[in-house]
Amino acid sequence: MKCFFAFLAALALAGPAGAYWDYGHRTIASIAMRNVTPRTRARVGRILATSALLGTPECPARTAEDAAVWADCVKPLKDASGKPRFGYAYGWHFQDVEICRPYDPTPACKDGNCVSVQIERDVAMLRDPATAPAERVQALAFLLHFVGDLHQPLHAGEKGDKGGNDVHVSYGVYAPPKLNLHSVWDGLLAERAITSGPSLVRRYPPATRRAMAAGNVADWSRESWQVAHDTVYAGALGDACAPTPAHVAISEATIEAWVPPARLEVKRGGLRLAKLLNQALD
DSSP: OHHHHHHHHHHHHTSSSSHHHHHHHHHHHHHHHHHSOHHHHHHHHHHHTTGGGGOOTTSOOSSHHHHHHHHHHTTTOBOTTSSBTTGGGGGGGOOOEETTSOOOOTGGGGGGOSHHHHHHHHHHHHHOTTSOHHHHHHHHHHHHHHHHHHTSGGGTEESSSTTTTTOBEEETTBOOTTOBHHHIIIIIHHHHHHTSSSOSOSOOOHHHHHHHTOSOHHHHHHHHHHHIIIIIIHHHHSSTTSOOOSOEEEOHHHHHHHHHHHHHHHHHHHHHHHHHHHHHHO
């Protein structure tokens, strides 16, 4: 059974970089589309019908689920000079705020280069009738992706380790040499969490939608940062702010304890994305 588990884990890691968020982003987009208004759903469809304006046939964005992974798909694309076409957007995917100091996103969001500022920018662009069609579809694709990024706690909080990328770990019995804490939350844990229990993709009652989507982007940023401290690092290290050892063994008990909060982050992401889409398009 240990060998079989390791084989399944290897398959999970064999996909594209950001495998969680291929699955996780699509799930968040699906939740959102189930919970937006009919008018918003129709407008999303009309905007994505113009996705050829993105000029990225390698990365289709005809559906909300495809558009939700577009921002990751385009990362390796190069322009005629060989430079990354979307290199300017690299810092827009995260805002790693130090978890062992008082919460202050200002340094991480210098010049607007962080995920929360870009979420608000994309909403504003979608609401503005003067936004050009090509910019509108790009703003929608970015918004569908960035709300998911914000709800991956290691895109919101860190402790000088590149959002957990420098924290080498084993995951239960699986211990490949390059596995790190960030990739666990991006991939293996997220897939396990999303597929555990009832499907997260459904229409939620109005009271649930209101409660889950309460607050604003700034509130959600701080909340995700707190999850990084209280759940991710505290779960991995015992003391979130203790020195990080060269290798961290994540036990099965820790994995089980992480599943509910990981599911909650996906649910929050989906319902909050629905709220923002409704604000922008209905």
